[in-house]
Amino acid sequence: MSKRISCVVSLCVSLTLATAGQADQKSTTPGSSKVFLFSTAGGELPMSLPLLGLSAAVAATLKSQGYTVTEMIDSSGCADDDPKDATVVNFLKTNKAGVLVVLVHGDKDAITVERYKTKEARDRAFRKYIADGSFNEHELSTSTSGEDTADRPRCFGIDLTARGIEDRWSDENVIVNNTIVVLLACEALPLADAFAARDFFGYDRCVSNLDAFSDAGKLLDRLAGGVVDPANKDARRTTAAFAAGGYSAGFRHKRRGDVDTVLAPSITQHVPRNNEKIRVPRQGVDGAVVFDARMDRTMDPANVITVDGCGARINNATWSSPSSLDFSLELNRPGEAILTVHSSRAIAERDFQNKFDGNTDPPGSNHVGPNGDDFKWKVNCVR
Numbered sequence: 169m170s171k172r173i174s175c176v177v178s179l180c181v182s183l184t185l186a187t188a189g190q191a192d193q194k195s196t197t198p199g200s201s202k203v204f205l206f207s208t209a210g211g212e213l214p215m216s217l218p219l220l221g222l223s224a225a226v227a228a229t230l231k232s233q234g235y236t237v238t239e240m241i242d243s244s245g246c247a248d249d250d251p252k253d254a255t256v257v258n259f260l261k262t263n264k265a266g267v268l269v270v271l272v273h274g275d276k277d278a279i280t281v282e283r284y285k286t287k288e289a290r291d292r293a294f295r296k297y298i299a300d301g302s303f304n305e306h307e308l309s310t311s312t313s314g315e316d317t318a319d320r321p322r323c324f325g326i327d328l329t330a331r332g333i334e335d336r337w338s339d340e341n342v343i344v345n346n347t348i349v350v351l352l353a354c355e356a357l358p359l360a361d362a363f364a365a366r367d368f369f370g371y372d373r374c375v376s377n378l379d380a381f382s383d384a385g386k387l388l389d390r391l392a393g394g395v396v397d398p399a400n401k402d403a404r405r406t407t408a409a410f411a412a413g414g415y416s417a418g419f420r421h422k423r424r425g426d427v428d429t430v431l432a433p434s435i436t437q438h439v440p441r442n443n444e445k446i447r448v449p450r451q452g453v454d455g456a457v458v459f460d461a462r463m464d465r466t467m468d469p470a471n472v473i474t475v476d477g478c479g480a481r482i483n484n485a486t487w488s489s490p491s492s493l494d495f496s497l498e499l500n501r502p503g504e505a506i507l508t509v510h511s512s513r514a515i516a517e518r519d520f521q522n523k524f525d526g527n528t529d530p531p532g533s534n535h536v537g538p539n540g541d542d543f544k545w546k547v548n549c550v551r
Contacts, residue, residue, distance in 0.1 A: 196462045198266030199266065202264065225388075269384060275353075280327050330362045391430070443548060455496065473485060479499070482496075484496045511540050
């Protein structure tokens, strides 16, 4: 932040705000409002109920941050020869997602994105994909898993190879690498580069189903403001959400570039402070708001923040950086002045101009979904 704020707060706090503003200039939201939850793991007894729970939790969490969620799940898995919506063709549609959560079998070379009960049905589907030109032979492979037991039925899969992922997720095919990919598959961390995502989360070893469910739920909850994990409610950036720890062994984060990601913008700091006492009448009280993401600075800053009470006015509002708004506050009589940052006018800068997450829904809970709520605080005007 370029502006000095010493008339409102101490130099120490001013420097903290300045540092925060500089850091937030390297944070932004995904470029797409689309979320996909893809899984071929239905029908396996230890996974079926937790899978339903994970699906519901992912949908609720990401919808609360302004995203649309599409589920592509094979609910019966290897119990039949109908892969439902979990097909290799549908999987390719996820390369333009803002967030992609994938629960499949896999390894360092490929992931299983279509499964069948019988080898004959699998082989027919595989041959068709190659024959009709949907895929090249190097993009797909076949696999067999399971042990013919109730909880691990024999299963025949069509796998998307690392080369196939790279071909379809290359820079030419992905919207400016906007995706957060959470790949819940054994030993699939080496596939991070193939996905070309800004933030990739995966495992460098095999993981149990329950640990995978727990890790995904914890990560996404933190990114959405930490309702379930309030101790880490401020770990909304991808790097902070991972650094907060508590994940199972082998869960890793690979970041592409130096830009951090938040699901929706929020306010991290502001001056004057909440409930601060300011003697009136007073003009030229320096004020500032710092967001945790780059904002759309084509929005008129005079409409982004307003004030009511104390005969107050906002003057000289300006975007001082991609994530900071400065203003001058005029206070004319005793009482309470309520400052409001409007979510309908404070939006992210990217193609998906997500609204920021304020503190009025739920009341008094900053950056806890749903987003699209205003941020309010007050100052006390005294003689």
